[in-house]
Amino acid sequence: MGMKLRTAQGRLKIEHSIIDGVRDVCRRLLEENxxxxxxxxxxxxxxxxxxxxxxKMHVTVPTTNGWKAIALSAGARQELFISTELGKDxxxxxxxxxxxxx
Numbered sequence: 001m002g003m004k005l006r007t008a009q010g011r012l013k014i015e016h017s018i019i020d021g022v023r024d025v026c027r028r029l030l031e032e033n034x035x036x037x038x039x040x041x042x043x044x045x046x047x048x049x050x051x052x053x054x055x056k057m058h059v060t061v062p063t064t065n066g067w068k069a070i071a072l073s074a075g076a077r078q079e080l081f082i083s084t085e086l087g088k089d090x091x092x093x094x095x096x097x098x099x100x101x102x
Contacts, residue, residue: 011030011037011038011039011040012026012027012030012039012040012042013039013040013041013042017042017045018042018078019045019071019073019074019076019078020073020074021054021055021073021074022042022055022057022071022073022078022080025055025057025071025095025098025099026040026042026080028098028101029082029094029095029098032098033084033086033094036084036085036086037082037083037084037086038065038066038083038084039082039083040080040081040082040083041080041081041082041083042078042079042080042081043068043078043079043080043081044078044079045076045077045078046076046077046078047075047076048072048075048076048077049075050072051072051073051074051075051076051077052075054073054099054100055071055072055073055099056071056072056073056099057069057070057071057072057080057095057096057098057099058070058092058095059082059088059091059092059095062088063081065083065084066081066082066083066084066085066086066091067081067082067084067086067088067091068080068081068082069081069082069091069095
């Protein structure tokens, strides 16, 4: 188990802090989808009024090697850059499942 966590950790690039609850969802996304999700890079965090309750994520726009998603939690929103071969709908449904699983 320790090894699996380490490989997922290496693919979760921490260049910014991550808002509460989002780190776990990103870690599980990487652990449970090692063949289809290459990396998750958290981006800028902004305070917002409408981000209350459990973590929510939605996929917004394509990037060069995957998708940009927005995570909402703890009064903040954070951009996530997800390097993957998955289509938008596939990734979105994975994120919804992971968020609801908490």
